[in-house]
Amino acid sequence: MHLDKYLLVLSAVIICASCSHSLDQEWEAWKTKHGKHYVTSHDESFRRMAWEATWHKVQEHNQKFEQRLTKYRMGMNKFADMTSRERRSRSCLSPKGKRGIMPTNFPVRAYSKSVDTPESVDWRDSKCVTHVKNQGLCGSCWAFATVGVVEARNCIKTSELVELSEQQLVDCDNTNDGCCGGDPAHAMDYVTRNGMMKATDYEYADKQAACFYKPANSLTFNVSKYYNMFGEDNMATSVALDGPIAVSLDASEDFQLYEHGVFLGECSEELNHAVIIVGYGTEYVEEEEENVDYWIVKNSWGDDWGDNGYIKMKRNVNLCGIGSEAAAVDLV
Structure with missing residues (x-):
């Protein structure tokens, strides 16, 4: 039983780490595509948090689009790092x-x-x-x-x-x-x-x-x-x-x-x-x-x-x- 719980927690950690790594790659690709440069590391961290909130909003919406529950699609455009x-x-x-x-x-x-x-x-x-x-x-x-x-x-x-x-x-x-x-x-x-x-x-x-x-x-x-x-x-x-x-x-x-x-x-x-x-x-x-x-x-x-x-x-x-x-x- 303890082994099952351990494996479940370990799997969750691996999934989260994989997701974080994937978002890191997407973040870097998005910055390059839109020519984004931030003055300080604090500014970049703030914008990254706003960008991730947008990413989750867009993903959730586009799932509805794929399920034909809405008639339009959202995108991670140049405004994605705004709050x-x-x-x-x-x-x-x-x-x-x-x-x-x-x-x-x-x-x-x-x-x-x-x-x-x-x-x-x-x-x-x-x-x-x-x-x-x-x-x-x-x-x-x-x-x-x-x-x-x-x-x-x-x-x-x-x-x-x-x-x-x-x-x-x-x-x-x-x-x-x-x-x-x-x-x-x-x-x-x-x-x-x-x-x-x-x-x-x-x-x-x-x-x-x-x-x-x-x-x-x-x-x-x-x-x-x-x-x-x-x-x-x-x-x-x-x-x-x-x-x-x-x-x-x-x-x-x-x-x-x-x-x-x-x-x-x-x-x-x-x-x-x-x-x-x-x-x-x-x-x-x-x-x-x-x-x-x-x-x-x-x-x-x-x-x-x-x-x-x-x-x-x-x-x-x-x-x-x-x-x-x-x-x-x-x-x-």
């Missing part, structure tokens, strides 16, 4: 009181419900969506969402895809707060009044600096209107008829660890991040014998996040508050 508290505190939008409808000349657009729209749309097929960009450590998602919409809608009208400068908005749009957050609706007002320089003429710096906007080097756009939208049916009509739109959502911890599939993770309707909807569609889930509507969302965290920089999000349930605030600009 849950750090991931929850990330925000690049202005405070709620500063966002929303502009005081003047900023209408709310409501499309007719009788308008026929296609079952699926993906503006990437038109070659009018630029590559996935990376905002870095600057809280400038609002600038990337604004620029992405203007780039795409200008291309739809002119058949020419021109990359524009997010840095101009970060440095020069005084209605927003640079790397401390902003609002795509306000930024579209700035674009209408000032135009935009090309990205090659005003390169992104991942920080706020003095404004170097040069009107002579700026592209001007013939804007017929810019507006807020609310409600997912309304948003889908806008995407189908006119092009990509900027939306705000809660980039929750689950959202940040997304890898692929149709996301329907835990999140709130407290908005803290701006992204671009470039399309929508419906996916049939055979094992559940049901259709799942989704948005195709372009993020600004680089193409090493999510599904090559994109995420599919469940549609028509206001997931993460995605139907709460949208903005777009119409060009002629």
Whole structure:
């Protein structure tokens, strides 16, 4: 009996040691993949603990994915060494009181419900969506969402895809707060009044600096209107008829660890991040014998996040508050 207990304990120790060794290897490989370097051994130990907590969360979730209990997979991406508290505190939008409808000349657009729209749309097929960009450590998602919409809608009208400068908005749009957050609706007002320089003429710096906007080097756009939208049916009509739109959502911890599939993770309707909807569609889930509507969302965290920089999000349930605030600009 004592021998049996001894062997059981010994087996557990061996399994734990093997698991620890395996995690050591994964940790080193993860650091190399994502170029992670820590200043002190204490900092590395802290980050390793956060990383292991993430590892266990991801493993548990992905077991459910393999069992077809959830429709999306998580990954050990570049955010894996952040604590849950750090991931929850990330925000690049202005405070709620500063966002929303502009005081003047900023209408709310409501499309007719009788308008026929296609079952699926993906503006990437038109070659009018630029590559996935990376905002870095600057809280400038609002600038990337604004620029992405203007780039795409200008291309739809002119058949020419021109990359524009997010840095101009970060440095020069005084209605927003640079790397401390902003609002795509306000930024579209700035674009209408000032135009935009090309990205090659005003390169992104991942920080706020003095404004170097040069009107002579700026592209001007013939804007017929810019507006807020609310409600997912309304948003889908806008995407189908006119092009990509900027939306705000809660980039929750689950959202940040997304890898692929149709996301329907835990999140709130407290908005803290701006992204671009470039399309929508419906996916049939055979094992559940049901259709799942989704948005195709372009993020600004680089193409090493999510599904090559994109995420599919469940549609028509206001997931993460995605139907709460949208903005777009119409060009002629």
